[in-house]
Amino acid sequence: MTLPKQFLHILITSSFLSLIPTLTQAQTITVKLAAAQNSLGSLPLVIAEQKGFFAEEGLKVESIDFKGGAPGRQALAAGSVNACICAADHAVRLRSRGQGGLVLVALTEYHGYGLVTLASSPAKTLADLRSKPVGITSAGSLTDNTIRYFINEAGFHPDRDFQLIGVGTGGPMRAAIESGSEAAGMLRTPDVEAALASDGKFRLVQDYRRLQYPALDLVAVEKWTKANPETARKLVRAVVRAERLVQTDPAAVVAGVNQMFPALKPELRKVLAEEAPKLASPDGKMARGGYVLMDKMMKTGGP
Numbered sequence: 001m002t003l004p005k006q007f008l009h010i011l012i013t014s015s016f017l018s019l020i021p022t023l024t025q026a027q028t029i030t031v032k033l034a035a036a037q038n039s040l041g042s043l044p045l046v047i048a049e050q051k052g053f054f055a056e057e058g059l060k061v062e063s064i065d066f067k068g069g070a071p072g073r074q075a076l077a078a079g080s081v082n083a084c085i086c087a088a089d090h091a092v093r094l095r096s097r098g099q100g101g102l103v104l105v106a107l108t109e110y111h112g113y114g115l116v117t118l119a120s121s122p123a124k125t126l127a128d129l130r131s132k133p134v135g136i137t138s139a140g141s142l143t144d145n146t147i148r149y150f151i152n153e154a155g156f157h158p159d160r161d162f163q164l165i166g167v168g169t170g171g172p173m174r175a176a177i178e179s180g181s182e183a184a185g186m187l188r189t190p191d192v193e194a195a196l197a198s199d200g201k202f203r204l205v206q207d208y209r210r211l212q213y214p215a216l217d218l219v220a221v222e223k224w225t226k227a228n229p230e231t232a233r234k235l236v237r238a239v240v241r242a243e244r245l246v247q248t249d250p251a252a253v254v255a256g257v258n259q260m261f262p263a264l265k266p267e268l269r270k271v272l273a274e275e276a277p278k279l280a281s282p283d284g285k286m287a288r289g290g291y292v293l294m295d296k297m298m299k300t301g302g303p
Contacts, residue, residue, distance in 0.1 A: 028060050029231050033218070034072030034084040035063040036137070037169040038260060040189045041108040041216035042085055043276055046256040048242035057234035067168040070140040073219070082224055083235070087142035088214035088286065088294055100222030105236045105284040107218065107243075111211040112279060113143060114192040116177060117184035119203045126206055127154050135167040135176050135185030142215055143186040146208060149297040177202070189279065190261060190272050197268055212289045213297075240284040247282050 035042070045061070048054050054061050066072040069086035076084045077099050084090060085107070094101025115126070115134075123129050126147075136143040144166075148158040158164060167176045170191050176182040177195075184205050187195055192209065195202040218239065225232045245252045250273070257273045264272070281287075 028058055030060045030062060031083070031231065031235055032081040033061060033063045034075045034081040034086070035065050036069040036072050036084070036086045037188060039112065039216065040257075040260075040272055040276055040279055041112060043253070043256045043260065044107060044239050044242040044246060044280060045085070046260055047245055047252050048238045050255060050259065051242065051245070051252065053238035053241050057238050059231070059234055059238065061235075067138060069142055070138040076219065076221060082228075083218050083220040085216065086219055088217050088219065089142050089145055089298060091217070091219045092294070092298060093140065094219075094221060102220060102222060102225070103214070103286060104218040104220050104225070104232060105239050106214055106281040106286040107216040107239075108214070108279050109212060109281050109287050109290060110279050111146070111208040111213040111215045112189045113146065113186050113208045113215070114204050115147070115184050115206040115208070116187045116192060116195055116202050117205050118177060118180070119200050121183065123184060123205055126150055127156070129183050129205070130156060130161050131163070132183035133163040133165050133181065135173050135182035136164050137169050137173070137186065138166040145297055147186065149300055150206065152300050189275065190264065190268065193268060193271060194264060211293065212287055213293050214286050214290045217286070236284065243281055243284055246280045247277050253277070
């Protein structure tokens, strides 16, 4: 897939919405977000809620869960949500289809996923999974693009040589790997860390977590931002305030992580709290290196 030439300009300048002064809003406005998954990259949204940043902007933010970024993107295109917490890939796809996709604010600077299998699996590399079922979140998602890209890089064909199966995220993906219905599957932080901490039951085939990539962002469409420019500015402003706290306020990070992942062991939540500042965008702007890799990945790996 070829990225539109004007897209880089939109990605870099959209985050400056946060610099526009606050205007008084007489009533609370509800903003609906499609959530692809509960991942550490969404921490700024949780902190913004906890600290009252959304309320100060006159916003009530509601999240609706979807099984991966692609279904969330479809809901965004249909107008049933106002923005999607998903990879920048989806903004590219929306724009390439004439639907005006754009990134309101970057949430993470790194990919965050790993390809996980059972420790007992004979698969040591991606090539070892040839002809076997490999779990992705959904067709057309970041996980789909990523696996396709690295399959191509390994000299194979994603559709002829591999079975890529949409499973969903988190628990369903882990269960599919554990049951053996998937030879391996894509898990995201914190699910990767939780799996690897499970008494040696799982291991990584490939680790994408430190790839610089716009893997989680607030994605919207121009139809909504043009109709609701002040609401978009308020949303971005609140999230960027929270992103700064991720870098400067460890207590706020711990509180957010504890709310997001109450079922995780305290020691794992501590690891996530330490990881959060490394993963998160510090200022809501997409890193140029991440854009370059996304461009390359979508051109060579996308379906």
